[in-house]
Amino acid sequence: MRLRLAVTNYLTEARNVTLALSEESPYTTVSPANAALASIGSGESIVLDNNFFFKVGSAAPSNHPIDFTLSISAGGYTDTDHFTLTVLPAFANIGVNNIYTTVTNVGRIGSANPGGANAGIGFLYKSGANLLFEGAIIAGTSANRIVNAARGLITYTGAQENDADFIRTEEGDIRITTPGSLSDQESITSFSDAGASSPLNIRITQQTFASSDPRYADLLFLSYRVHNLSGEPIDRFHFGLFCDWDIDAGSYNTNVAAFDADRRLGYACDSGDGPATFAGIRLLTPGGISYRAIINDNADPLNPGWGLHDGFTDGEKWEAISGGVTQSRVGPADISNVIASGPHIIPAGGEITIDFALIAADNLELLQAAADSAWMFWLTSLQTGPITPPPAVWALEANYPNPFNAETTILFSLPRPTPVRLDILDLSGRLVRRLAETTLPTGRHRLLWDGRDNQGRSVAGGTYLYRLQSDGEQLVRKLVLLR
Incomplete structure (x- = not known):
């Protein structure tokens, strides 16, 4: 990586200036580490554009901070400046239309660390308040083979852990292109399930597509290409997105989660005095679908099943991504939902692609219209081959x-x-x-x-x-x- 430094002299003219760059990270090497200036006048600024480079090792973790020291000497004068750069970021903020959100290379949406500071902007519509507390991938083949980035079990201290099964690959730096080849803004990253205790041995290439065309201004497309790295087929594979929506963060207990079967659209809204915004996800990939609306509080008298306040178990995650359409509407309450595609078979060394559209609108009618537009845009601009429904099963x-x-x-x-x-x-x-x-x-x-x-x-x-x-x-x- 190249460092671009601007050096300004606030004192008298200096000659034969030497600059030396150093750092203390075990993952970083600076080369070259020195530069020289013949002179720099009083009040003059000089940009060093091609003088310092550093290399980050493949073992460096995501969001790795590097503390640099720049030593400056001229004659008998010496000084040091310190600065920190964060490399291999786990997240990046995107948006060219009415939807702004954060993409990550750890299997999460909206934030690389739900509830943590400086980890993302969530999910914003028309520059309003954040509507999404947590978004994450859940995938698996059984209750004993779940890989995911959603919240997990409750620890003995009472804290809720976040599962972190996905790890950035060497090619996993988040790259944003504006404009892209298929839409006005695109991003791409990749990660594997190498962090799971019982991995499926998959690599996921995640892409996003967004258009500034007013017809598609309320849409963001998420595409996941799932590659089977193992030597055996992966059978009964289900892949879904979990979202804990807070449509009215000040009073999220009045939220509702619901399902539009005709559009394969799971969505959330507020039934109280909160914003009129509706937000949801449409599954675009044909074939089997599972949807579950969840009341997070187990003790809520309206809760028709399990909740999340006592932990989100792998068994519950499997039920949510593979059980078909179970609870189609819950609330008003503190809610979440899961929408998933499957079952799929991924051949040994093969891959499948699963596509979703993130959608927001000012009312249900507009949300449904945006979901219809999502299907048309996906069909005409993003779908690269003929749509062949998977073979029917008993x-x-x-x-x-x-x-x-x-x-x-x-x-x-x-x-x-x-x-x-x-x-x-x-x-x-x-x-x-x-x-x-x-x-x-x-x-x-x-x-x-x-x-x-x-x-x-x-x-x-x-x-x-x-x-x-x-x-x-x-x-x-x-x-x-x-x-």
Whole structure:
């Protein structure tokens, strides 16, 4: 790296000036370390543009501070100046439209160190207040094989740890290009899961794309290219983004997290007197999707499941990124949400790409319009090949919403055309409602249950089973009806 130094003489003219640069970092070497000036007049400034260079070793950690000392001598006069440079930054701030945020090379969004100082700006819309307390990648193949950068367990002291499984690669310096080749501003970095206790052996290349075109001013695109470094295929791979939103940081207990199934859009807003801003993430990559809205406080009486105040376990993370659409709406409360793509198979030495759009708007209608624009921009400007849906698998997904009151959606997939039967049962196994008994084509299918039995009568609230039968096999899951 090259150092550019400006030297100003505030005293009388000096001749035969010698400058020597030194540092004490174990990861840094200065070469050359000396420079000379024949003279510098009183009040004169001279820029040393190509005199000092330093090299940072590959073992240097991210955000590494280097303390430099510049020694100056001329005749009998000596002086020293001290300055500090931070190299290999773990984050950089980006934005050319209405969205400003921080990208990192440690798998986090908005901040390299959630809750820490000088680690990022969060997620800003129209230069307003930060809307995002924490954003992070969660990926895995099972509850025992999770790699992520989200919050983790509670320590014995009561503090909540942040998982830090992703480590910058040698090529992982964050590079920002304005304009870029596909949009008005782009960034790129890479990191691996080498910091995990049970790594999947993946390298992630993260890219962002932003346009200053007014049609796309409320969008920022995130693209993750996941490369399998191992010699074996990675099966049942799920990849998602976790966000702890604080739409009104002064009273975030009035936030709501929700899901727009048609747009594959998870979002958050404030139901109280806070800003009218809506913020969310659309999954652009076709195929399976999981979404979970979370109330962070376990003790909140509105909490329909687990929360995060007692820690965010790997089992909970796996459930969130692989369980289908489970809790589609929660709040008002202190909320988070997770939106994920999968399952995927990554061949040995191969790669897949998973794309999202970060979106913000002044109301829900505008947020949905921006989500539609995100799809069109991705399709026409960022998608480089034909969209081929992944092969269908025999699967029964989690219904949504769950629990529900008026009606709930049940999704299932078939690997080939086949006769199917989908039934609602009570916990004793007795038939309550037959939703389908027909032959359906290959692919993903959707059915609704309105909480009524085969005679059209409303059934009592409680836990029910829904069962998919086909080709002599069956899959069963639970749902909860509220009355």
